Amino acid sequence: MSATFLGMPGNFPENSQKAVQDSQLRYNLRKATHTIRGKRADVVGELPDWAELRAAGKAIKDHTLRNLDRYLVQLERAVQDAGGTVHWARDAAEANRIVTGLVKATGEREVVKVKSMATQEIELNQALAAEGITAYETDLAELIVQLGDDFPSHILVPAIHRNRSEIREIFLEKMPETPAGLTDDPPALAEAARLHLRERFLRSKVAISGANFMVAETGTLVVLESEGNGRMCLTLPETLISVVGIEKLLPTWRDLEVFLQLLPRSSTGERMNPYTSMWTGAVEGQDFHLVLLDNGRTGVLADEVGRQALRCIRCSACLNVCPVYERAGGHAYGSVYPGPIGAILTPQLRGMGSELDASLPYASSLCGACYDVCPVAIDIPEVLVDLRAKAPHAAAEKAGMKVAGWILDDHRRLAAAQRLASKVRGLVPKKRLPGPMSAWTDTRDVPEIPEESFRDWWERNERA
């Protein structure tokens, strides 16, 4: 995959405007998000103790994050005791360097990959390619994205923006062994991908994965998946390298009880995911390396409001319920983390130096639907508002807000401004406002300005 999110130009309003005009994309997204949304609501609704599970998930994650230093060292020791090697990576460059070095040491030029957000975040595939190593994505949707030289647009379903006829075209073009008569029937598409991947699984000597959870107590890593490709990658190759964000930690084995309920119900809308793979250190015949990734997480941890984003278990429930994501699509966010969680995670991990990243905290109407469905109760609107206070503001907006604040500071000034507005009410164009307010009148009429404000009416009629 040559496509890279880093340094993407534009900003969220411009990117999303293009997406809004793409009616096929809007249809695909609406259908997919509403389907998963409905399934999630059903399987969450059937649990009488969902609120307690959610509170437990939040509490376990908060406890872990407060004691992260201690638990990480405990994890390191447990993995080492079980024959694994642990590496610490401060940032993306260091993680990529470590992984590339490990692959090169095996003498292999190919690796198979389990779907992983952390390796997407650090753009590992590009770093490997630069060293002449080819990474093959084995998750069906990631494969579609990779073959299409495309960006993922959803955390759980990265090819959500593609429909089946587009997928058929990609397969025919990019998988040479695909028969020309391939239809766009989903089982036929899955079979074509299966045949293509099977050969890779059997041939590859190195696999790279992430992990959904790491258990400090035992040194166990956990991957949840639906397709079985993960199980193949984790068990067949001679070398397994897992790149995992430091916040993926859980203190004890028992804590999995909570998260193995929260995650599948919130993400795929299933009671249980088809494959849960767990491994502890190196198993016979396989070398195991764990790369613990910081890449901005420690900085997020230092922020009192923003740190709750580190509770995220990457379930995507917030994406599937977000009215903005549904219409803007994932690419508009310019990050591997789209949707509401991306809007609070990306600016914290990457900073708000680029125009795109600075626009992300504003990519929300603050409707609160994301907070309601979050299985670890991340108050996304709260973090968005906090980030907006730290975001750079345009000079004109700053001046306007200052004036508005000055007027609202004193009721006499507010009354004077209202009287002025009433005086010129006939001059306000209902259909076309000037300057930045034209963004309102492009699609909406302006309400009639009244002859008299409420306060003046009260003063005239009611003040005894």
Place this chain on the structure above:
Amino acid sequence: MRVALFITCVNDTLFPGTGKAVVSLLRRLGCEVDFPAAQTCCGQMHVNTGYRAEGVRLARHFTEVFAGYDAVVAPSGSCAAMVREQYPKLARPGSKGAAAIAEVAPKVYELSEFLIDVLKVEDVGAYFPHRVTYHPTCHSLRGLRLGDRPARLLRHVRGLELVPLPGAEECCGFGGTFAVKNPAVSAAMGADKTRNIMDTGAEVLCAADNSCLMHIGGTLSRQKTGVRTMHLAEILASTEESQ
């Protein structure tokens, strides 16, 4: 009961009819209504757009103006949610500001909360012979958790036919400055909302927030749909004589 009306800056400036309706409704129900003239704005626009310093100043002003009342009633779910849900996050724990907020914030009610939870009325004696659909605004729904309070009030209005709104719980796309900062997505959300409203065949769209209604109503008007928007207070204040 001595009730202070927090009109909100949007209603004060653009929708005085809503304020007059609240006054007449509350008096009909036996309340003594006061309008503290020094009030201005809760500060939501500033805080939610990232101008915290201005917002904090307005929040401080609010707590000073409304200290000492038994109850403060606001015809806006969003502004009431700002005071109750967001104010406590603005002050340093243990500070004087935090104490002032803890004193005032719990006494701030959105109109339907005040009617049902404090005055304990569902039938306010209103008459409004029209087909109405109700949009539960996000901050009423997920902030204040108003639940079916507005619907219970509307169901008791004589002559009123309340029809369910498909996709009611989805945001209309207003979102304060979101409407102008992300106009394309805001408009797309608004268009989906108005399509659902049209599907109900309602003559009137009702909500507890004029800011959302300004966005939906502005869209309905641009589309020349003929559907009116009305604040909950205005329907509840309607009587046979006023028709």
